[in-house]
Every structure is written in C-alpha cells, then in structure tokens.
Amino acid sequence: MTVAVEARDLWKTFPGDVHAVKGIDFRIEPGELVVLVGGSGCGKTTTLRMVAGLERISGGQVLVGDRVVNDVHPAKRGVSLVFQNFALYPHKTAFKNMAFPLESSGVPKDEIRRRVTEVAEMLELGSHLDKTPDGLSGGQQQRVSLGRAIVRDPAVLLLDEPLSNLDARLRVVMRSELKRIQRRVGSTAIYVTHDQVEAMTMGDRIVVMDAGQIAQIGTPAQVYMTPSSLYVAQTIGSPAMNLLSGRCEVTDGKLTIAGTGWSLTLSGSGAERLIARLPDGDQTVTVGIRPEDLDLVGDGPELAAGPCVTAEPLGSESLYNINIADDLCRVLKRETIVSMPEGSRAPVHLRRGARLHLFGANGARIGGAVLSEEPSVSSWIPEDDI
C-alpha cells in the first residue's frame, strides 16, 4: 500500500527558542521519492525525524495517508527509517536484525522466515544471513539496514543520509540500488542528504531546505535549470554555479550587466523579458552561470579574461579556475586532456545555448535567459520559451 505524506505548517522548536523547522508545507505523492537536501542545520533531518515520530512536533501536522500522526507511536505510523550509521543491533545476525521488527509486532515465526528470506534475496544478502554486523562489509550492513526497514512492508520509507558512511565507489553503486529497491517495493520515500549529486540522481522531486524553511520544491531539472534563489543556485550543481556580482544598465532595449573585471550585454526578447522584471531602485544583481555553460574558446560573447589558476582533469571533463578580479570563475570543458596550461591567460566565453540566471539584491530569482544557438548571433531568448 502506498500513501501520500503531507506536512502542514510544520514547526520544530528546541529549548532555548531555537527554531529548527519554521512552518514548512509539502505533499509527497504515493510512491514518489522526494529528497530533502540542504546544508548542515537546515532542518532536513529534523523534518524527517518528525515524520518518523522520533522528534516531537512543536506545531502543525504530519499526515501519513489521510491520518494525522502527530501523536502516533513511531512503530504505528506505517513508516520505517534507515539510519545514517545503519543502527544495526551488533549482537544479532543479519537475519535476526531483519526479523526484529516482525518479532516485535508478533508475526508468526514461519511468516518471519518467509518474509526475511524474500527480502534478503531481493537485497542479495541470502548468503550473509547468519553473520553479525561486524562480519559484514559497509555495503552489506547498509543493505541489512534497508532490509530491516522494508521487511515490514512500510507505507513510507524514510532514509536519513544512508550512503554517507560508504566509500565513494560504493555510494555510486548503492545509489542506483536504493532507487531500484524503492521502485520495486513501491513505498513512498523521503530521502535526506546533504549531497546534491545524490539529490539530483535519486529524487523524483527535490526539496531544498535553508534555515528551517523550504527554499524550493521541484523536479531535479526544475531546480537545476531555474533555481529560485541564490542559496538554491549555490546548493544544487557540482561544480557550483559561478555567481558574479554586478550592476544593471538598460540602454536601447539592451541589458548590460557589469562587475569588477567582467561585463555582458544581453539583447533580444530574453533581454526584454529580464528588463521588464528588474526591480525598481537598486540595480545591484548577481549573475549566475553554470561552469558547463562557459568555454575558453568559441564564438559566444566574451564575459571576461584572466589567468588560469588551476586546471583539474576530472576524467571525461576538465575543470578550469580562471581568476577574474580575485574571484574564481569555474569553466567545465568536455575534454580529457587539459588544453589550457595553468598560469596562461584565458578568455571566458559563453557557450551557445548557455543559460544565464539573474538574482536580485535580496537573493531571489529575477529570471533567466538562454543564449541563441545560432552561430554569430548574440541574441538571448527568454527561459520560459525554451
């Protein structure tokens, strides 16, 4: 059975009047996998723990299905939780760890054996059931922990940074594994992580949290392509988006944005749309451009030029850090061998089809525009038309 999960004006206040979660609202549809992502202390884990029932709710409501579960015992909410450090019972075998929730709810022994064996096979743990956690590898412990959570057939599966204790290689493997299992089990899932790559790859939707509030909810593509604020722009994307501070000037229907050591002039319908949205008064803005939208060569408009501080080959791509007026501008090129030596002076061009994000002085998104794909044309198209 899959159910929706809903938070209505959810608050968590800790002693000392510390507001960890400040009146958030969200609805997760049945069978959906939603990722709560954000930096340390943003309230994502507290939110998850309130849904789990491990943290008392200070205000608002949590609904699992149609039922308000604020005062329902964790075990009776129909939710189960995978802990960050697995929280396996050290003295119990993998089988007994997975059987424990069923034993606690009085399921007959034959049924326990059948269900644990079934889940163990799904998780490829069949040959490890008689081992205690210290005899299992990190990935196997993680799967036992997941098995313990899904063996009860929960309506809602909660995952609290379940991959953060694994090494980088295993994390990538388990990422797709977790998604596959969630799809197969069909539970609604809430996944907490600080890793934006995990958020992007796993979530049907992402909830970006900042200081106890929701900064943005959307699909990974929506959040990546149209970040609602500077915070979201900085949080989502790796390498991080380039953020350049400058001032706007409108002349003859063109929008010129210039900062220390760089400038950019936008024309066309994209520029007109942005001009229309510019706030009155303060013309201080921040321009956001993803590293993959910049190039060191090409016929796109030149944004700036500066010395190449570092050139990092990442495998299939290379990342260049270009110094522009003491700020580093990241340029990501699809090339295995570094083509620009460190120390040499490099121009920074916008790629064809580059997406520009414009944020106001208060950090909120003003709008965006996309550079025309046509060669030698410096015209911009409104992002809404793409």
Next chain:
Amino acid sequence: MNNLDYAPPAVRQTKRALIYMALIALSGIILAPFLMILALALSSPAEVFAWPPVLIPDDIQWQNFRDVFVVTNFGRAMFNTFVIATLSTIGIVFIDGLAGYAFAKMRFPGRTTMFMLILATLMVPVHVTIIPLFIMFRNFPLAGGNNIIGDGGFGILNSYPSMILPFLATAYGTYLMTSFMRMLPDNLVEAARMDGAHEFAIFWKIYLPLAAPALAVIAMFNFTAVWNEFLVPLVMTSTSDMKVIQTALADFSDQETVLWNLLMAAVLISILPLVLMFIVGQKHLVRGVAVGGTKG
C-alpha cells in the same frame, strides 16, 4: 606507552631476570597462606601443631574433606550460601542493569542528582546500615508472626530474604552499568522504537545482551562478596539451619579447641566454586573492569 628497550642484550636479559625474580618472590608471599591451608587440610590433628610446620604430611588425610560434612552441618551452609549468592546475583544483574539503562539512555528530571546520590552511597560502609536493616527486617509487616504494622514477631529475620535483600542493588554496579551503557550507541533505542519494541524490550533484547561484559563483572563481584559475607548473615540469622559458609566455619571451634585441619579443609571446599568461577569468567572480568575503570 613505548615498550621498546634499546639497551644491549646482556643488560636487557639481566633486567628481565631481576624482574622475574622479584615477581616470583612476590608470588611466593601471596601463595604461602594458600599452601599452608592446603597442607593443614591434609594433616592429622597431631601434625597441625608440629614444628617446624609440615608442608607435605606423612600420611595425607583425605578423609578430612568428608569429615567436614560429618562433624558439622556444612553441606546445609553451602547450600544456603549458594542460594543467597545466586538469587542476589540474578537480582543485582537485573536491577543494576535497569538502573544503568535508565541513567544512560533515558531522559527524566533529576537524573543527574539521583545518580550522584547513588554514587554518594559508595562512601557509606555497610556496617553503618546493618542495625537499621535489622530493625526493618524484624518489623517487616505480615511476616514471621508480625501484624500489619510489623509488631509481634521476628519479621523476615532467619530467612533467605533477610540475607538477599541487602545485596540486591549496589552503587558500584549501577555506576559500572551506567558507564557501560553510555558507551553503547544511542540510536539503537530509536531503531528499536521504530521497529516496534517497547521500552522494556529495548532494554531486555538490545541493551542487556550488549552489556554482557559489565554484567559478568557485577555478577562475579557480587557472587564473591555474598559468598564471603559474614556480618549480614551473623546479624540476620540465629538458627543453625540458616547458617552460611562464613558463620558455619565457626562451628569448627569452641571455647577450648579448634579443629584446624577440618577448618582448613572446609575453607578449601568453600573457595573452590569461586576459583572455578574466576577461571571461567576471567576474560569478561578483565574487559568489564577495564570499561568501568576508563569510562564514566
């Protein structure tokens, strides 16, 4: 600690030889009384007072070990001791385990104050409480001929409870269990709660088994302490059928004579279960004591 010794081999070997000699000498001092007990236990009454002392009797008196049970009711005393030591040990493991879990894993008002108060009782010698305990047990309501307000009879004196109850919980055990439980991860409580276990099941099925090394220490210390207890049984009991080992040993002497060879045989018999227990439980004892000594 750096154990590397860079001295020349000859110096190293001499140093080691001196250390071994000192250790052997110390061991001899410690073992001497035990060897004396063994020698006396196997001696005839005539050899007990022989001078110089007889270390290996000419005619080994194995029947002394049988006579211990013939001359006095030592078998009954051993049984009584075994019952009170076992029951109080079971009780102490359970109660100190519960207390340790509560202090380490539960949040409640006055937790620290209560823990400090319990620790403070470590400073109160048991002899100070013996008279109040005697009065409480004598006036135990509806027991031993007492009425509802505890008058008229002798309460629970001369019974197993009077010798078990004083040892049912100890401050040291509570301290050790609290220290050990604090080392165990907190999120197991939350995991078990999510898995549907109630509070007692979390203690019983998760934390108590994990605390086995500390429990083994408490069990061994308590069993030994109760097995060797003299004062409480002496004060709380007066009938011969309620005697325990330590009070029964007095039966081998009267105003004029002491049956030293039988007394020593009885002592040997009485320490045998403890020796066996320590041999079996040594591994847990070392681990548990190390925990109690380094954390808290």
